[in-house]
Amino acid sequence: MIVLEHLSLVLGEFSLHDVDLHISKGEYLVIVGPSGAGKTVLLETIAGLRFPYRGRILIGGTDASSIPPEDRRIAIVYQDYSLFPHMTASDNIAFGLKLRRIAEPEIRQRVRSLLTEFNIVHLIDHYPSSMSGGEQQRVALARALAVKPDILLLDEPFAALDPRTREECMRMILAVKKSQDLTIIQVSHSREEAYGVSDRVALIIDGCVVQTGSADDIFRNPRSPAAAHYAGIDNIFRGTVIRCEGTFSVLDVDGHQITLESNAPVGSSVTIGIAGDLVSLVEEPRVIVDTALNAVSGTVTDILPMEHSVKIRIGGVLPVTAVVERNAGLTPLPAPGEQRVALFRPRDVHLLEGGE
Amino acid sequence: MADNTRYDPCLTAFWLSGSMVIVITVLALLSIAVPELSDLSHLASVATESGVIEAILITMAAALVAVLFLVIFCTPLAYVLARTTSRWKGIVENLVDIPLVLPHTVAGLMVYLLFMSRGPLGAPFKSVGIVFEDAFFGIVVAMMFVSSPYYINAVREGFEKVPVHLENVARTLGATRFYAFRSITLPLSTRHLLSGSFLAWGRAVGEFAAVVMIAYFPMVVSTLIYQRFTTGGLAESRSVAFIMIIICIVVFIGFRWITRAAGGQKHDRA
Numbered sequence: 001m002i003v004l005e006h007l008s009l010v011l012g013e014f015s016l017h018d019v020d021l022h023i024s025k026g027e028y029l030v031i032v033g034p035s036g037a038g039k040t041v042l043l044e045t046i047a048g049l050r051f052p053y054r055g056r057i058l059i060g061g062t063d064a065s066s067i068p069p070e071d072r073r074i075a076i077v078y079q080d081y082s083l084f085p086h087m088t089a090s091d092n093i094a095f096g097l098k099l100r101r102i103a104e105p106e107i108r109q110r111v112r113s114l115l116t117e118f119n120i121v122h123l124i125d126h127y128p129s130s131m132s133g134g135e136q137q138r139v140a141l142a143r144a145l146a147v148k149p150d151i152l153l154l155d156e157p158f159a160a161l162d163p164r165t166r167e168e169c170m171r172m173i174l175a176v177k178k179s180q181d182l183t184i185i186q187v188s189h190s191r192e193e194a195y196g197v198s199d200r201v202a203l204i205i206d207g208c209v210v211q212t213g214s215a216d217d218i219f220r221n222p223r224s225p226a227a228a229h230y231a232g233i234d235n236i237f238r239g240t241v242i243r244c245e246g247t248f249s250v251l252d253v254d255g256h257q258i259t260l261e262s263n264a265p266v267g268s269s270v271t272i273g274i275a276g277d278l279v280s281l282v283e284e285p286r287v288i289v290d291t292a293l294n295a296v297s298g299t300v301t302d303i304l305p306m307e308h309s310v311k312i313r314i315g316g317v318l319p320v321t322a323v324v325e326r327n328a329g330l331t332p333l334p335a336p337g338e339q340r341v342a343l344f345r346p347r348d349v350h351l352l353e354g355g356e
Numbered sequence: 357m358a359d360n361t362r363y364d365p366c367l368t369a370f371w372l373s374g375s376m377v378i379v380i381t382v383l384a385l386l387s388i389a390v391p392e393l394s395d396l397s398h399l400a401s402v403a404t405e406s407g408v409i410e411a412i413l414i415t416m417a418a419a420l421v422a423v424l425f426l427v428i429f430c431t432p433l434a435y436v437l438a439r440t441t442s443r444w445k446g447i448v449e450n451l452v453d454i455p456l457v458l459p460h461t462v463a464g465l466m467v468y469l470l471f472m473s474r475g476p477l478g479a480p481f482k483s484v485g486i487v488f489e490d491a492f493f494g495i496v497v498a499m500m501f502v503s504s505p506y507y508i509n510a511v512r513e514g515f516e517k518v519p520v521h522l523e524n525v526a527r528t529l530g531a532t533r534f535y536a537f538r539s540i541t542l543p544l545s546t547r548h549l550l551s552g553s554f555l556a557w558g559r560a561v562g563e564f565a566a567v568v569m570i571a572y573f574p575m576v577v578s579t580l581i582y583q584r585f586t587t588g589g590l591a592e593s594r595s596v597a598f599i600m601i602i603i604c605i606v607v608f609i610g611f612r613w614i615t616r617a618a619g620g621q622k623h624d625r626a
Binding site: 075076085 | 519521522524525526527528529530531532535539540543544
């Protein structure tokens with residue numbers, strides 16, 4: 001459906017480098033990445049609003065570089081919804097239809113049915129300044145879908161909504177996508193959105209696509225140190241392979257030996273990542289039953305409570321962060337200064353490609 | 357207002373220093389208005405002189421035509437300046453502002469040299485029958501030249517305030533760039549278009565030096581006042597000045613009323 005080939009673009013401080021992406025028809029692709037990574041610029045380039053200095057975009061097999069935005073059949077919804085402030089909801093929705101020289105009664109009927117579909121009939125004569133964020137969002141979506149685009153681009157569409165409205169809107173978009181076989185490309189900041197709506201996720205960092213895959217691949221299985229940082233992997237270390245034992249390699253990380261499932265050659269320098277929630281904490285090393293577990297001991301240095309979990313950092317030669325569920329422990333949380341041992345399985349130690 | 361009346365020495369000092377200017381303006385108005393209003397029959401006789409009426413009409417009409425040309429030619433320029441990031445933009449912006457920094461006699465000389473009958477633009481225009489020297493269109497070009505930066509800068513600022521996202525969305529919905537400009541950006545900049553036009557109009561009406569150099573005749577009000585001041589004395593020029601003050605105040609009130617009406621559209625929050 002859409003193929004991006006070696007797409008490169010510079011725009012002030014934003015840039016895209018050699019972006020290659022294939023998006024198939026009916027796919028829901030969520031683009032994630034830190035702010036300033038060039039995600040919005042990428043959407044605008046796909047829409048034909050910005051021009052790459054290198055590479056090209058194929059839409060349905062044809063090179064789109066000479067097709068102006070008004071002829072691409074690609075609609076965009078921005079984070080700020082960008083409703084036309086001098087027009088009512090129905091005029092906003094009718095804007096694209098009027099440009100298609102559709103007869104007035106048919107326009108009215110289509111606007112009406114979209115208002116009904118999005119449950120906003122009461123807003124028909126309202127101006128955007130009198131609507132809530134969620135209402136503006138619906139009008140913006142209705143306006144984009146009114147022109148029956150092949151591709152819908154969503155630029156952080158849920159970011160400014162409260163959690164309940166966000167969920168509602170996610171459900172709504174999924175329903176629309178299903179009923180119209182739309183291809184959707186969405187830029188997002190949030191993991192929940194990536195998990196909630198995506199068929200596939202692409203991670204962009206500093207204008208480069210560093211990884212594509214399922215939400216789980218991106219957030220649980222990052223392949224590079226940069227991806228691991230973005231995914232919030234708490235423990236990222238560099239070490240040297242000192243020996244191999246079958247399918248296991250043993251690393252030396254600042255004097256600690258860490259075992260992982262890998263076939264990295266002896267002597268190679270590697271970066272590893274361990275998710276904090278796969279690290280467990282025990283009081284005494286003697287309770288270790290499975291000797292195959294990695295164990296790192298140290299003193300609790302700080303405790304950071306979060307919504308569902310608590311981050312506990314163990315300081316020592318090798319500082320390790322563990323994420324424990326708030327209500328999981330039968331034992332009370334450790335206090336700063338107490339000794340603890342962090343345990344994690346070799347299979348939960350991920351080898352990250354490339355240097356730091 | 358009620359909860360804001362507590363004594364604040366800083367604000368009071370600012371008020372005092374600022375009031376100097378206000379006092380001068382009020383005194384200046386009074387120094388013309390008091391003697392004029394105390395001799396209404398003289399004022400009426402001046403106001404009905406054909407020379408005075410003609411000068412006022414010519415000034416108003418020339419300023420209006422100048423603004424009309426600015427709207428037609430400079431609105432697109434203001435849009436380009438608001439929306440592009442070319443490296444030439446800075447140079448063009450400086451060129452736009454040049455009339456602001458020039459002494460008006462210099463501006464007048466430039467306009468004269470360019471548009472006089474032997475001038476590089478005056479000559480070709482003359483061959484098709486349009487003359488600027490001592491002619492209505494001479495007044496218009498002089499007014500346009502000095503007031504163009506006021507119009508362009510005000511309108512450009514208005515265009516810049518319209519989020520480019522709105523145009524982008526319009527484009528993806530099927531609008532050409534021109535249609536997006538016409539249906540989205542232009543209506544959302546109405547207030548800036550109006551205030552830019554009014555600023556330029558006011559500047560044009562007040563122009564003396566640049567106008568007088570290319571067209572002493574037909575006389576605009578400024579030229580008339582100066583001519584009466586040098587030949588007929590204070591009382592003669594003061595009456596014309598007072599009539600002009602009244603007209604400008606009426607126009608100003610009218611403009612305020614129009615912008616309020618334009619600004620009070622339903623989409624604007626109070």
